[in-house]
Amino acid sequence: MNLFCVGVSHHTANVSTREQFVGNATAESIASGVGCTEALVLATCNRVEVYAVSEKRISTDEIARCLMARKNCSPDSYVSPFYRYEDQKCVQHLFRVASGLDSMVVGESEIFGQAKKAYESARTSGAVGPYLHRLFQRAFRVAKQVRTHTDIARGAVSVGSVAVELAQRIFGNLSECAVLVLGAGETSERTARALVSRGVTDLRVSNRSIERAHDLAQAVGGRAVPFDNWAAQCREIDILLTSTASDTSLLTCDILAPMLRERLDRPLFIIDIAVPRDVDPGVNEMEGVYLYDIDSIRSVAEQSLVLRRQQVAAAEAIIAHHVTEFVDSISRGLGRASQMVERASLGENPLRASQL
Amino acid sequence: MDRYLLIASTICFLAAVVHTGFELRTGVFRPMRFNFLAIGLGFILQTAFLSLRGRELGRCPITNLFEVFVFLAWSVSLIYMLVGPAYRLSLMGAFTAPLVFLLQGFALITPIDARHPVNVRGNSWLEFHASISLVAYGAFALACIAGVMYLLQERQLKTHHLHSIFYHLPPLTNLFAAITRLLWWGFGLYTLGILSGFFTGHPLPRIQVVAAIALWILYAAILQARHLKWLAPKRVAALCIIGFSVALALLWGITFTAELHPMP
Numbered sequence: 001m002n003l004f005c006v007g008v009s010h011h012t013a014n015v016s017t018r019e020q021f022v023g024n025a026t027a028e029s030i031a032s033g034v035g036c037t038e039a040l041v042l043a044t045c046n047r048v049e050v051y052a053v054s055e056k057r058i059s060t061d062e063i064a065r066c067l068m069a070r071k072n073c074s075p076d077s078y079v080s081p082f083y084r085y086e087d088q089k090c091v092q093h094l095f096r097v098a099s100g101l102d103s104m105v106v107g108e109s110e111i112f113g114q115a116k117k118a119y120e121s122a123r124t125s126g127a128v129g130p131y132l133h134r135l136f137q138r139a140f141r142v143a144k145q146v147r148t149h150t151d152i153a154r155g156a157v158s159v160g161s162v163a164v165e166l167a168q169r170i171f172g173n174l175s176e177c178a179v180l181v182l183g184a185g186e187t188s189e190r191t192a193r194a195l196v197s198r199g200v201t202d203l204r205v206s207n208r209s210i211e212r213a214h215d216l217a218q219a220v221g222g223r224a225v226p227f228d229n230w231a232a233q234c235r236e237i238d239i240l241l242t243s244t245a246s247d248t249s250l251l252t253c254d255i256l257a258p259m260l261r262e263r264l265d266r267p268l269f270i271i272d273i274a275v276p277r278d279v280d281p282g283v284n285e286m287e288g289v290y291l292y293d294i295d296s297i298r299s300v301a302e303q304s305l306v307l308r309r310q311q312v313a314a315a316e317a318i319i320a321h322h323v324t325e326f327v328d329s330i331s332r333g334l335g336r337a338s339q340m341v342e343r344a345s346l347g348e349n350p351l352r353a354s355q356l
Numbered sequence: 357m358d359r360y361l362l363i364a365s366t367i368c369f370l371a372a373v374v375h376t377g378f379e380l381r382t383g384v385f386r387p388m389r390f391n392f393l394a395i396g397l398g399f400i401l402q403t404a405f406l407s408l409r410g411r412e413l414g415r416c417p418i419t420n421l422f423e424v425f426v427f428l429a430w431s432v433s434l435i436y437m438l439v440g441p442a443y444r445l446s447l448m449g450a451f452t453a454p455l456v457f458l459l460q461g462f463a464l465i466t467p468i469d470a471r472h473p474v475n476v477r478g479n480s481w482l483e484f485h486a487s488i489s490l491v492a493y494g495a496f497a498l499a500c501i502a503g504v505m506y507l508l509q510e511r512q513l514k515t516h517h518l519h520s521i522f523y524h525l526p527p528l529t530n531l532f533a534a535i536t537r538l539l540w541w542g543f544g545l546y547t548l549g550i551l552s553g554f555f556t557g558h559p560l561p562r563i564q565v566v567a568a569i570a571l572w573i574l575y576a577a578i579l580q581a582r583h584l585k586w587l588a589p590k591r592v593a594a595l596c597i598i599g600f601s602v603a604l605a606l607l608w609g610i611t612f613t614a615e616l617h618p619m620p
Contacts, residue, residue, distance in 0.1 A: 168527060171527060
């Protein structure tokens with residue numbers, strides 16, 4: 001029984017190469033096309049991989065042809081970016097993929113959901129048998145363990161997620177936080193949505209164009225505030241998210257100082273993603289004010305990535321343990337199965353595939 | 357025998373300190389389980405030590421500086437066991453263990469375990485006064501630890517340099533709420549301790565009374581300023597550290613003068 005993985009990913013090919021292999025083949029078509037006993041296709045924006053089990057050896061070229069089935073392209077041009085892992089290496093590769101170690105952004109969790117979806121799809125079509133079932137179930141378990149026992153998924157790596165993470169480190173529960181979104185840009189909207197998804201209910205939107213403020217407020221479940229009145233809101237709010245196109249600083253120490261005296265025991269978190277900046281950098285020196293501009297948010301995202309990379313060794317150790325255990329359990333299963341085959345040939349119990 | 361229990365207890369706290377240091381170095385920090393178990397075991401051994409010593413003395417074992425330090429370390433552990441998990445301040449154990457280890461380690465290595473002749477019957481008001489005051493010190497110690505955690509988290513947020521520990525420290529507002537509660541608990545117990553001091557039936561040394569009232573006024577001022585929102589949370593956190601440092605110095609002085617002028 002051969003277990004193998006053939007694929008192309010962001011490590012080996014650019015997007016124009018990868019996109020040639022997406023959506024052309026299903027697990028079923030691979031299984032029937034090349035004669036595999038079991039097959040599964042994992043296709044994401046960063047990778048297209050085929051996991052398969054076969055009685056005889058199937059070449060990388062055959063799999064690549066299947067993935068390219070509907071394209072008119074010479075075979076030489078697509079075989080080169082493919083990699084191939086077999087047996088133990090294949091198990092290890094899948095565990096790394098599911099845990100987010102092979103992802104472009106190390107530790108991202110989207111791949112876990114995509115792997116689950118690919119597994120469900122292949123299982124429904126009947127292309128997954130007992131071998132891949134056990135392999136993928138174990139991969140999901142390993143991925144969960146890696147996330148729980150290391151900091152591989154810690155820290156945020158996008159503007160929205162950094163803002164949410166920092167807000168949670170300051171306020172804890174965000175459900176009682178009041179947020180003012182100043183400027184109705186696309187990043188503001190995404191960040192506001194991220195904050196709402198973490199429990200924010202009091203969301204106010206202010207923009208020079210009141211219509212745009214109303215539109216965004218409606219889209220994110222907040223309320224519009226006249227632009228003339230935005231500064232006064234700083235007495236009540238906990239988080240200010242600003243991204244206007246103003247050429248000068250809208251919020252300075254002089255404006256904020258009298259308001260801070262009234263809210264000395266409550267921190268104010270300001271996310272300034274505007275360029276040029278809407279908030280005077282000196283505001284960060286004020287007591288209880290935490291100001292993050294676009295550069296400091298990027299810096300936090302980079303620190304998170306460094307932190308995640310530091311966790312790779314710990315994650316690899318967990319994976320190595322599971323690979324050994326999984327390979328051993330499969331070998332024992334095959335050993336038992338071959339004994340049963342012998343007994344079956346002597347007229348004892350019939351061998352069932354599921355017993356593998 | 358009782359000293360061995362204390363050594364074992366100190367080793368438990370040392371294990372929690374070493375474990376925390378090791379995890380911080382590797383960057384894989386899972387503070388809750390091991391630290392809580394180590395501190396829990398250390399606390400049981402501390403309790404056993406104090407119980408044996410108390411039985412031997414026939415009174416609450418706070419008759420010399422050595423016992424006072426151990427009782428204080430026990431109070432810190434007790435308050436942590438009550439407060440840490442309840443407020444989900446999982447990292448607090450990582451900060452509590454070094455303090456307890458230092459208190460007990462200091463008590464063990466310095467020759468301060470002098471046995472004084474004591475009245476076997478003791479004075480229940482005096483014992484209540486001393487023990488409740490030390491438990492209050494435990495709450496002030498935990499407020500100090502929460503203050504250190506607050507300043508650490510605040511510093512990281514201000515400078516935008518986030519270390520691995522940042523993701524394990526509780527949010528600023530939760531830490532500040534914990535500081536306030538611990539200050540109130542400590543202040544309440546300390547007030548009770550001071551009041552009970554007037555029922556001991558013996559005149560307390562003037563310096564002790566002045567020192568105790570000065571500390572009470574310091575914590576009352578911190579709480580009042582916090583209540584009236586005169587002080588920013590960062591300053592309250594810093595004052596908790598200063599307050600506990602003053603409290604430790606006064607405790608030393610009070611115990612020292614008490615040893616010079618022992619009471620029945």
